Amino acid sequence: MSTLDSKIPEGPIKDKWTNHKNNIRLVNPANKRLIDVIVVGTGLAGGSAAASLAELGYNVKAFCFQDSPRRAHSIAAQGGINAAKNYQNDGDSIYRLFYDTVKGGDYRSREANVYRLAEVSGNIIDQCVAQGVPFAREYGGLLDNRSFGGVQVSRTFYAKGQTGQQLLLGAYSAMSRQIGKGRIKMYDRHEMLELVIVDGKARGIIARNLITGEIERHSAHAVVLASGGYGNVFFLSTNAMGSNATAAWRAHKKGAYFANPCFTQIHPTCIPRSGEHQSKLTLMSESLRNDGRIWVPKKKEDVLAIREGKKKPTDIPEEDRDYYLERRYPAFGNLVPRDVASRAAKERCDAGYGVNATGEAVFLDFSSAIMRYGREKANMLGEHNASEERIKELGKEVIEAKYGNLFQMYQKITDDNPYETPMMIYPAVHYTMGGLWVDYNLMTTIPGLYAAGECNFSDHGANRLGASALMQGLADGYFVLPYTIGDYLADDIRTGPIPTDTPEFDEAEKSVKERLNKFINNNGKHSVDYYHRQLGNIMWNYVGMARNAEGLKKAISDIRALRDEYHKNVRVPGSADEFNPELEKATRVADFLELGELMAVDALNRNESCGGHFREEYQTEDGEALRDDKNYAYVAAWEWTGDPSEEKLHKEELKFEYIELKTRSYK
Amino acid sequence: MNLTLKIWRQKNKNDKGRLETYQVSNISPDSSFLEMLDVLNEQLINEGKEPVAFDHDCREGICGMCSLYINGEAHGPDRGVTTCQLHMRKFKDGDTIYIEPWRSAAFPVIKDLVVDRSAFDRIMAAGGFVSVNTSGNTQDANNIPIPKDDADKAFDAATCIGCGACVATCKNGSAMLFVSAKVSQFALLPQGKVEATRRVHNMVKQMDEEGFGNCSNTGACEVECPKGISLENIARMNREYLKASIISEDEE
Amino acid sequence: MALTGLFLVVFLLEHLYGNLLLLKPDGGAAFNEYSHNMTSNVFIRIVEILLFLGILAHVVNALRLTIENKKARPVKYAVNKPAANSSWFSRNMGLTGSIILVFIVIHLSDYFFEYRVEGLDGDETIYGEVIESFKNLWYVIIYIVAFIFLGFHLNHAIQSAFQTLGINHPKYNPIIKKTGAALAFIITIGFTFIPLYIYFTMH
Incomplete structure (x- = not known):
């Protein structure tokens, strides 16, 4: 096994980034004009990278499959963005943010990267404010913060429940400015379908114009992938419908190692599936668990009665309810971390206690909070003998002030009034910590190919903390990549434009066309979604919240069988030279069908439980994750060799010099 | 629910386009409007016909990709929601629903219900x-x-x-x-x-x-x-x- | 549209004041004098030219905007429910405006043209002419209908003009809207009351 060189600079951790910036090579402004950079994806990472690189003077070509860069899925992030500003004077510091992130990631991330992330986090806020991002403010006119799960300080900056939207629109604004100047050439409704490598370096991409179906060649001196995560392997997730892994997976098949693919984050509070035609899942903010109590009925007959609509949840008496989180985790109760809450819900539903028609839902009940707040409010108003009705009314007002928009959203989707009846929730796939392996410079194992944002594996280890995804995306795009890419491009100032009429481009284009035509001419039996749903089921059942060796082996063989079946029998209507959404889906699902298998392979290899990866064989007596730091304190980076099950494992050992390895405990 | 759909079909920007009629059945009132269209498309694919192209992405009302002029109103009859958040319970069994693309000289139709914004x-x-x-x-x-x-x-x-x-x-x-x-x-x-x-x-x-x-x-x-x-x-x-x-x- | 429109509203108020003189029981002396002043004062003559230019600009602009707006939607919706989100009158300013324009032409040919271009016969007074016209039922009906349309036109137009000029404040918006509606109401009632009064009392 070869050793991966993560290129972490020498020196004390707090000086590494500064020293590195001081020592890496630069490209002078005149030469930057001679250099082209391709950026794939226009979310927080891609949008900010494209804008920054264009400002520096590079010729940027940016690609997104949506009709505008503003629609990338970063837009859907709700909660906020972390930054070690210590505006609240509550003891926050760069070190603390670094520490919280490494610990939250269950000690499976690279110290130096995480430290740098914490270090530049403050700049992000400065930058965004300068761009006109309307963060929430206090009456004094200064920025407001709130606190988020897993940390003891208030360091989360936010813009109501739409922080991701505001940050993305900020990056999109910065991009728009460069597009207006002609520094960025924007290719929207374009999808990257292949990476082109010339002389061992990433030198371009093959993209499909999604409107005309035309296959286009685009060359550059370096390629940046910022194409997001791969949660849609599971079919149902909180990702957007179009979120896909194709860009990353194509790069992987061309030689970029894929790191920790099994690390997926499953968020406990999402609106459950309502039926078989469900197309995606919607997140309900984690903050609801502050006031909601999670339960299922104790008796199976009550479960059935509820499913059949014979009983309402409010009919179940207190003694027949199983507040299972409070029962199992008396210390943390309903506020256990995401992975624990998710697994516990799955355990109850698997045991047959799921409360909706699909059997995959638990109750999140606000009735006690309503009464508790109502009583407080009544006392405050001096109504010491208030009736039950009055208390309830007052309590609802308090809850509405805190969570009104979420309750309304829930009601729109489910048609249930959560003030009167408990919400139904279920865990859903939300984020993928794994991704393309990158070194300290965010370069993958292919020279000249960079990966930023959720697309790389870098900073979150085995579990991401809330409000850290936005931070990482913008840190990569605004403050890391623009520096580190210069070091590589300094060699290219005399290269001149990369020609696209070379055998490498011919070959790449040919393979793309063959792939597309094969789907079009397949004349199969079933739609792409038909197979994607099945893949989702396999992934969810065996590579989901709780995994075991037997299940993972079954998943691998099931996925392989499904993949064969898919390529034989999938039906893609229309032609390749027109706007054809089914064809777009077909290529994405083909890649998911390979990536899904690698996820299972990686999960099977990692004989420990850590963060989002829970192996049932490796748990403590009371069901907690059992890490194996002796054997698995490494990044698993997989090299494509022609088949997902035959991939070659490379290990990057993780050294913890500044943080002591400990077992996380929530009891 | 069983519904009659009158949907604008237009092969590409040069095609003249026309309303075509489709039937869908057994639609759950809890499904979203776009999921209803998914069902129609699955049906069309299985019948060997071309599915209806429409824009959508996040399906939670924030990306702004979805559009559709439904029964004479942008994003349909509900207020404060995008089409992806519109649910079928807003319609009645047996309804006829007209689905058209945004109409604007500045938003030319790309295909069916997809426009260029x-x-x-x-x-x-x-x-x-x-x-x-x-x-x-x-x-x-x-x-x-x-x-x-x-x-x-x-x-x-x-x-x-x-x-x-x-x-x-x-x-x-x-x-x-x-x-x-x-x-x-x-x-x-x-x-x-x-x-x-x-x-x-x-x-x-x-x-x-x-x-x-x-x-x-x-x-x-x-x-x-x-x-x-x-x-x-x-x-x-x-x-x-x-x-x-x-x-x-x-x-x- | 906003500036010319508001200018025309000011004119309407002034015109209403003049017309109300018709009701003064002095056999038309005040009204005749007012009308005479209107024709002899140099300042008024200048304003008159501005007024014609104002109407012209308002009409030309409206035509230009209407053409542009039609062009902005070359393909119409098969099914459209505009009533779900806006009032009929706000959407049909062009139509109500055209009706008003037709009326203005009739109105000018009846009075302005006769009075100013042809000149009155010896024993005719402008007061007499007006009273005579308002004894004609058809004329009264046309007159009233035109002013009802004008009322609805103004009801949207005044607040709309403020919006266009960017004079907008959450605190004062309701006042602007109400004042606009009140002005529209006063102008309509004022102008329509006169012919009705004349028709029913002097017929």
Whole structure:
């Protein structure tokens, strides 16, 4: 096994980034004009990278499959963005943010990267404010913060429940400015379908114009992938419908190692599936668990009665309810971390206690909070003998002030009034910590190919903390990549434009066309979604919240069988030279069908439980994750060799010099 | 639910296009409008026919990709929601539903229900930004206090998702609500005020070049906007524009 | 549209004041004098030219905007429910405006043209002419209908003009709207009351 060189600079951790910036090579402004950079994806990472690189003077070509860069899925992030500003004077510091992130990631991330992330986090806020991002403010006119799960300080900056939207629109604004100047050439409704490598370096991409179906060649001196995560392997997730892994997976098949693919984050509070035609899942903010109590009925007959609509949840008496989180985790109760809450819900539903028609839902009940707040409010108003009705009314007002928009959203989707009846929730796939392996410079194992944002594996280890995804995306795009890419491009100032009429481009284009035509001419039996749903089921059942060796082996063989079946029998209507959404889906699902298998392979290899990866064989007596730091304190980076099950494992050992390895405990 | 759908089909931008009739059955009232279309498409694929193309992505009302003029209203009969958040329980069994693309000279149809909204991007590129480099060496975020009310109003304007419902619903096909939301967001913040004059001029100029119609203040856009962007923003933009026209020293 | 429109509203108020003189029970002396002043005062003559230019600009602008707006939506919706989000009158300013324009033409040919271009016969007074016209039922009906349309036109137009000029404030918006509606109401009632009064009392 070869050793991966993560290129972490020498020196004390707090000086590494500064020293590195001081020592890496630069490209002078005149030469930057001679250099082209391709950026794939226009979310927080891609949008900010494209804008920054264009400002520096590079010729940027940016690609997104949506009709505008503003629609990338970063837009859907709700909660906020972390930054070690210590505006609240509550003891926050760069070190603390670094520490919280490494610990939250269950000690499976690279110290130096995480430290740098914490270090530049403050700049992000400065930058965004300068761009006109309307963060929430206090009456004094200064920025407001709130606190988020897993940390003891208030360091989360936010813009109501739409922080991701505001940050993305900020990056999109910065991009728009460069597009207006002609520094960025924007290719929207374009999808990257292949990476082109010339002389061992990433030198371009093959993209499909999604409107005309035309296959286009685009060359550059370096390629940046910022194409997001791969949660849609599971079919149902909180990702957007179009979120896909194709860009990353194509790069992987061309030689970029894929790191920790099994690390997926499953968020406990999402609106459950309502039926078989469900197309995606919607997140309900984690903050609801502050006031909601999670339960299922104790008796199976009550479960059935509820499913059949014979009983309402409010009919179940207190003694027949199983507040299972409070029962199992008396210390943390309903506020256990995401992975624990998710697994516990799955355990109850698997045991047959799921409360909706699909059997995959638990109750999140606000009735006690309503009464508790109502009583407080009544006392405050001096109504010491208030009736039950009055208390309830007052309590609802308090809850509405805190969570009104979420309750309304829930009601729109489910048609249930959560003030009167408990919400139904279920865990859903939300984020993928794994991704393309990158070194300290965010370069993958292919020279000249960079990966930023959720697309790389870098900073979150085995579990991401809330409000850290936005931070990482913008840190990569605004403050890391623009520096580190210069070091590589300094060699290219005399290269001149990369020609696209070379055998490498011919070959790449040919393979793309063959792939597309094969789907079009397949004349199969079933739609792409038909197979994607099945893949989702396999992934969810065996590579989901709780995994075991037997299940993972079954998943691998099931996925392989499904993949064969898919390529034989999938039906893609229309032609390749027109706007054809089914064809777009077909290529994405083909890649998911390979990536899904690698996820299972990686999960099977990692004989420990850590963060989002829970192996049932490796748990403590009371069901907690059992890490194996002796054997698995490494990044698993997989090299494509022609088949997902035959991939070659490379290990990057993780050294913890500044943080002591400990077992996380929530009891 | 069983429904009759009258859907605009148009092969590409050069095709003339026509309404075609489809039947779907056994639709759950709990499914979303787009999931109902998914069912139709699955059905069409299985029958060997071409599925209906429509734009969608996040399916939670924030990306602004979905559109659709449903039974004569942008994003359908419900208020404060995008089409992806519209649920079938808003319809009755046996209903006939007309589904058309946004209609605007500035939003040409690409295929079926998919339109090209890149005009919005060009308006943004004309001035929808604050001209600062992403150096990270800007002043500290808390150096300029901003009154909470201004910040909140800027935020409300900034929640525009750029879906184009305002244009689609306006009898004149005007983009004033969209443009004014961006102009307002920056006009309300000290960081944006520095180049407010230039911004409003350039954005309005680009808007006019794109072929959008004129605002006659019917207020339809505000009613149909899934994000509740206020008409106040249009007034603010008008004010900024007048101010810009009067004080600007530029030739334009 | 906003500036010319508001200018025309000011004119309407002034015109209403003049017309109300018709009701003064002095056999038309005040009204005749007012009308005479209107024709002899140099300042008024200048305003008159501005007024014609104002109407012209308002009409030309309206035509230009209407053409642009039609062009902005070349393909119409098969099904459209505009009533769900806006009032009929706010959407049909062009139509109500055209009706008003037709009326203005009739009105000018009846009075302005006769009075100013042809000149009155010896024993005719402008007061007499007006009273005579308002004894004609058809004329009264046309007159009233036109002013009802004008009322609805103004009801949307005044607040709309403020919006266009960017004079907008959450605190004062309701006042602007109400004042606009009140002005529209006063102008309509004022102008329509006069012919009705004349028709029913002097017929």
